[in-house]
Amino acid sequence: MGRDLTRVPLVPRKSGAAARDAGFSGTTPYTAADPTIDTMSGFLPSNRAVDAEILPNRDRATARARDLVRNNGWAAGAVSKEVDSVIGANFRPLLKPDWRALGLSAEWAREFKEEVEGHWRSYAQDPRFLADTTRAQTVPQMFGTAYRTYLVEGEAIALVNWRRARPTKTTMRLVDPDLLCNPQDMPDRAQLRGGIEISRDGIAKAYHFRQAHAETTWVDIADRWAWKRIARETPHGRPQVIHFFDKTRDGQTRGISRLAPIVERLRMEDHYSRVELQAAVINAVLAAFIKSPMGPDVIDELFAEGGGEGFLKYQEARQGFYGNSGGVKVGGARVQALYPNDEIGMVQTARPAAQYADFESAVLRNIASGLGISYEQLASDWSKTNYSSARAAMIEIWRGWSARRTAFAQGFCQPFFMAWLEEKILDGHIALPSGAPDFHAFWPAYARAKWIGPGKGFVDPVKEAKAAAMRVALGLSTLEEEAAELTGTDYADNMEQIKGEIAAMPEGTLHPMQESFAKLLGHNGGPQMTPED
Incomplete structure (x- = not known):
């Protein structure tokens, strides 16, 4: 009979150590899940609920991100660039009422747009800051502050207040995310996580706010241990609490800092830059030194013979020489004389290190990628950029x-x-x-x-x-x-x-x-x- 052309021949496979050495091993269909590969053997993260990953570690990640933005120039610059580019100085609505869904005319929509936007400009840009509950910022400024908080801390929170004494009673109060927490710092549970009450459908229905920051020292201690519960919205749907964060998985209740994936890189770059700067400063201050010909053996002999008097006399003689010697001038230039057998030594000033620029560039590229911007924007380095790449x-x-x-x-x-x-x-x-x-x-x-x-x-x-x-x-x-x-x-x-x-x-x-x-x-x-x- 003829050979069956539809049958695929089996490829012989190696087994055991030979297979691993040849690169054909695979105890699981996916290499990403194979525990026997050397490069993956110690990489065993666990699968947890998203809140179990975020909530226990959120405070420390937030504190580190805040510290970097306060003290690291790259982090501070990156945050400012994104806030300025996304929100800017006058973030505002361009009204587009859905006149088709409303059964109204396009002419009405244009008139309605102009009227609403006119009222909004007067309200949002009021220099008296009446739209801010604390009367500190205009509405666009509050939006910028909220976005900065979201970028650094992973979430932005605001209360929609009602102040009867103001011309427009609707006001906004920005809230520090630290104040959103479980009453009496109770542990998280199914229906109360991170200070948020959760319904059976997973809806955030109410928020618990501490009335003063736990680390505040200038308020009554009773306020630090008092909480206020605020419903997400009124019965007819008017928002009372606005909570914005990036939801990456089902069941997520709170946000995590956008800087979290690059905190380690920022810290490493900051530390390396400090070391290089300190070394350069030390080298600049200590440019030269005088080397004495005396070694350990000679010093031991001087101490042994005179109980240390010989060594002290030698040092006194050297100090007296350098203190009284004015040197010799030749053609207006001073020539410093040295004590017998002394030599001049020069400090090598090869700073920054040869690999410093490449290391900094590699780290900044990683940081820029994590932030979603280009290296050129983060480093303000456009020296290698042409029109097409820009x-x-x-x-x-x-x-x-x-x-x-x-x-x-x-x-x-x-x-x-x-x-x-x-x-x-x-x-x-x-x-x-x-x-x-x-x-x-x-x-x-x-x-x-x-x-x-x-x-x-x-x-x-x-x-x-x-x-x-x-x-x-x-x-x-x-x-x-x-x-x-x-x-x-x-x-x-x-x-x-x-x-x-x-x-x-x-x-x-x-x-x-x-x-x-x-x-x-x-x-x-x-x-x-x-x-x-």
């Missing part, structure tokens, strides 16, 4: 920052904006049209917004502007989107400003905005437009 890095980093901005806006900023809008609607400051749907039933549709902060910026302003014009001309984007992404501005506000500028232009002078997109595209290699067109 552009590629900006696109990658901006994608991550945009995702974090959206998550933070939806998880922290939007609930507060919705609470504020509820007050404005219910007290009549902002009126809904006759026959409009019930506000609470369509609360998210009325409050729908896109939050905008600093723009992406430009690597090459001319190329970026032309590319934006082409995207709009081809229908791939809108002027509103381009204004928000590139410069962080509201296109509607820009147009109002431009209208005023056009009106103020001298007669016969064109405003740059009046140039057509077609002409701009023609300058970029596109079809040239004739006057008849």
Whole structure:
């Protein structure tokens, strides 16, 4: 009979030590789970519930992250860069009410947007800080502080308060995450973990806040052992506690510092830099020294013969010589004379060490990757960067920052904006049209917004502007989107400003905005437009 061509021949395998030596061993289908491989034999982490991993270690990880941000320049710079890029100085909503879902018109949506945003600007940027319960910051500043807390400590917490004496009664109170803990520091259990009450469905339904920090010394000790329970929201859904963190696994109750994966690297780099700096300072101070010809044997003989008097006389003679000798001047230069048999020794100043720059660069690349930014941004080193690499890095980093901005806006900023809008609607400051749907039933549709902060910026302003014009001309984007992404501005506000500028232009002078997109595209290699067109 012919050979069966469908049968796959078996490949002989080695067994035992021979198999391991040849690299064919495998006691499990996945190498990642094989306990017999030398490189993995000591790597035996356990599988735990996410809260069992985070909650017992959260305080120490947070303390270390805070210390690094206080004292390590790289950590402080990285945190500031991300806060400035994601939140910036004027993080604000660009209202987009879902007029289709509400059954209203696009014209109403535009009018509603302008009215709501006008009220929000007056409220959020009030220099009297009336939106802050503590009257210390504007709303954008509070958002920036909250994002910094989230970045360093892993979570941002705020209370939505009601202060009757203020023109707008809705206020925000930022809360130190340290204050969120179990009453009387009780151990965690199924329905109370990390100071948060959990329902059977896994919903955070209430929060317990210590009334003063446990390490505070200037308050009554009774406040340090008093807790207040605050429900997550009112019965009709108004938020009372806003708690934002990155949820990475099911069942997670609290957040962990975003710096946690790189704390060790930051610490190592900081320690190495200190050692190098100390060595360089010592070398700079101690540039030269005088070597005595006396060795241990000679000193022993002097002590033995005269009970130490010979050695003391020798030292006195040397000190007297160096103290009284002014040296000899030759042509205005001083030549120092040495005591007989003494020699000059020079300190080698090879600092920093040859491998220091490479080590620091490798560590900073690891840190930058953990933070989601580029090495060039972290180190402020653009010496080896060209346009293409800078552009590629900006696109990658901006994608991550945009995702974090959206998550933070939806998880922290939007609930507060919705609470504020509820007050404005219910007290009549902002009126809904006759026959409009019930506000609470369509609360998210009325409050729908896109939050905008600093723009992406430009690597090459001319190329970026032309590319934006082409995207709009081809229908791939809108002027509103381009204004928000590139410069962080509201296109509607820009147009109002431009209208005023056009009106103020001298007669016969064109405003740059009046140039057509077609002409701009023609300058970029596109079809040239004739006057008849």
